[in-house]
Amino acid sequence: MIPLIVAHHRTIAIDLLGFGGSPAPETAEYTIEEHVASLARTIDSLKLHGPFLLVGHSMGSLIASRYAATHGARLRRLVLVSPPIYLAPGAIGSRRDRTAMGLYLRVYEYLRLNKEFTIRAAAGLARLSPIKNLLDVTETNWRAFVLSLQNSIESQTSVSDLASVRVPVEVVYGSLDMFLAPSGIRVLEQLRGVTVHRVDGGDHVIRHRMARVVATAIG
Numbered sequence: 001m002i003p004l005i006v007a008h009h010r011t012i013a014i015d016l017l018g019f020g021g022s023p024a025p026e027t028a029e030y031t032i033e034e035h036v037a038s039l040a041r042t043i044d045s046l047k048l049h050g051p052f053l054l055v056g057h058s059m060g061s062l063i064a065s066r067y068a069a070t071h072g073a074r075l076r077r078l079v080l081v082s083p084p085i086y087l088a089p090g091a092i093g094s095r096r097d098r099t100a101m102g103l104y105l106r107v108y109e110y111l112r113l114n115k116e117f118t119i120r121a122a123a124g125l126a127r128l129s130p131i132k133n134l135l136d137v138t139e140t141n142w143r144a145f146v147l148s149l150q151n152s153i154e155s156q157t158s159v160s161d162l163a164s165v166r167v168p169v170e171v172v173y174g175s176l177d178m179f180l181a182p183s184g185i186r187v188l189e190q191l192r193g194v195t196v197h198r199v200d201g202g203d204h205v206i207r208h209r210m211a212r213v214v215a216t217a218i219g
Contacts, residue, residue, distance in 0.1 A: 016148075029151060054079070063152065065161045078169045082180065108149055168195070172199060172213050176201060
């Protein structure tokens with residue numbers, strides 16, 4: 001992704017709270033509020049001049065959406081890639097979509113409650129992927145991972161967050177993304193100021209084809 005945009009943009013990649021090189025406080029509960037506060041502190045430390053463009057991928061897109069809702073004056077555009085938008089099943093009218101949404105949420109619950117399986121599965125995906133550290137789930141970041149799943153993905157307010165965003169929002173997702181609920185994408189398509197781009201053959205990972213679409217959305 002980055003090589004496609006560095007010629008025209010100053011590009012900064014940020015590790016989320018509890019992951020990579022970012023701190024992992026023992027008292028953190030990894031709520032969306034804590035993730036956004038960590039993101040805001042990092043951005044403030046960069047002393048950026050003028051509105052900037054924020055890109056979020058997967059869970060990062062949910063955090064970016066809340067940041068845009070609460071710090072919108074700092075942004076000029078928001079780009080969300082593979083956003084796992086999940087709604088409360090009881091809020092979905094279609095029985096088929098309601099059943100599908102419940103299944104997504106049960107899968108996340110299973111991942112949270114089966115630590116050894118989840119770590120093994122993540123390691124297996126990492127070995128098969130051409131992208132280094134595609135899914136880094138280890139003993140070290142397990143607490144951050146499991147609490148972030150529960151507090152930032154399973155319990156989310158992303159739709160209401162995006163409804164309050166006043167800058168243009170570009171959403172990019174792959175047609176083969178197993179983590180995306182179709183009903184969630186349909187809701188995004190109806191929001192004011194949101195433009196949705198579907199990448200045929202794309203999955204949850206930003207591979208070459210999706211990277212080009214994201215680069216175009218960034219401008």
